[in-house]
Amino acid sequence: MFAGFHRNKLFADYNRIRLAKNKMSFCYAPFNTLEFHISGQVRVCCGNRYKIVGNYPNQTIREIFDGQNIQNFRKRLKKYDLSEGCQMCYKMLVNKNYTNLFALDYELFQTSKKAVLKNIKFELSNECNLECEMCWGELSSLIRKNIEKLPEIHSPYGDDFVEQLKPFWRDIEKATFLGGEPFLIKLYFKIWDEIIQNNPEINILVVSNGTVLNDKIKDLLAKGKFYFALSIDSFQKETYEKIRRNAVFEKTMSNFEYFYQYSKDNNRWITVNICPMQQNWKEIPDMVNVLNERRINAFFNMVDYPSSHSLRGLESEQILQVYNYFATAKIANLDNEVGLQNDRMFKALIKQTKIMYEEIKEYERSEVHTIQNKAEAEIYLTEYFAEKAIYFSTSKKLMDENIKKIREAISQLNESEAVAGVKAILRIPDYLLVSEVVYTTTEKLAVRLKQSFKSV
Secondary structure (H helix, E strand, O other), X not given: OOOOHHHOHHHHHHHOOOOHHHOOOOOOHHHHEEEEEOOOEEEOOOOOOOOOOEEOOOOOHHHHHHOHHHHHHHHHHHOOOOOXXXXXXXXXXXXXXXXXXXXXXXXXXXXXXXXXXXXXXXEOXXXXXXXXXXXXXXXXXXXXXXXXXXXXXXXXXOHHHXXXXXXXXXXXXXXXXXXXXXXXXXXXXXXXXXXXXXXXXXXXXXXXXOOOXXXXXXXXXXXXXXXXXXXXXOOXXXXXXXXXXXXXXXXXXXXXXXXXXXXXXXXXXXEEEEOOOOOOHHHHHHHHXXXXXHOOEEEEOOXXXXXXXOHHHOOHHHHHHHHHHHHOXXXXXXXOHHHHHHHHHHHXXXXXXXXXXXXXXXXXXXOHHHXXXXXXXXXXXXXXXXXXXXXXXXXXXXXXXXXXXXXXXXXXXXXXXXXXXXXXXXXXXXHHHHHHHHHOOHHHHHHHHHXXXXXX
């Protein structure tokens, strides 16, 4: 579907905002980035969960970065061919949402035509102390154990992985750590020690829930170049603790002040990640204003499921109310770069909300509401998937495999779960739904269907 689109107006408009030297490829993610997932799968972009470039420990890090799989991906992107899972960026091009365009982030690391690993992301464990309302077991060990009742995920990463990283530290510019909660993951402390020992100039970004802080962490922070993205969805105690289950608002705010002061003292930026959802959307403009006043970056991570939390779970007219509320909000303190950037992010959120309204309105006009039983749910979802899978230039063999996966996942659900789950998951964007099916296992898809409609 995407091959040959480099002459298309979408790409022409995109290239107008880029430096001339960067236009040799649509995106440089496979040229400079590797992302290691808890499953052992290796990707190059969090926006593309479909394209797997390698698998650890079946391959070494070097074999993955130099392998034929990733080289072929580089060739595709040089041709502006987005057929291998880059449908999210394509959608953003269509909507002219360049603020959130993943591809632009990777140009920051590209200084030559040569592929050099400069940006690395670790998502090696789901060890976590929270059971956030909108999260799932792949990202939280407690949710996996207590809510999903599924066995522990055993990470394939260990000391050998840390050893294999050593030759790459010289060129690495940025290392990002996610979880779970990174400050609870023991292996990360070994990696941080290696970074500090081999290349202390590496920018270390920790995406944390902000609930963990002790002397060991404080000592570590004094040695390296740490930056923080703290996941805080409300500055109101009741809302915050309802969303971030097990967290204590006062403790998190105390830790937040420590991370903020650390960042300020060391002249480093700090970001607050906010998940806009049904539970907190009225608070978001005020949150942006608080962050602007303190010159703290804001980032929005839209919740797509479950329906009970996602703005997508609202009726179209309710989403329109959210859009109007955002569109008329007054954002202050725009006299500095942080404030201006936060304003751009907020305007992108407004645009995203408007698009969401149009998509849900289309959903309401569909026949999804006529689904009455498990058999009808299976038919509807398989047909919808087959229609939308063109985003992936899907072969008949792969199409058949994924339709079988859908059927097997639905067979694990009872009647009400199947009907409600299919109706709910069809609310997410079509490109994301296709990615969810193709990327995941039968087990995970069944969990996702259940999770899509879970109640508050």
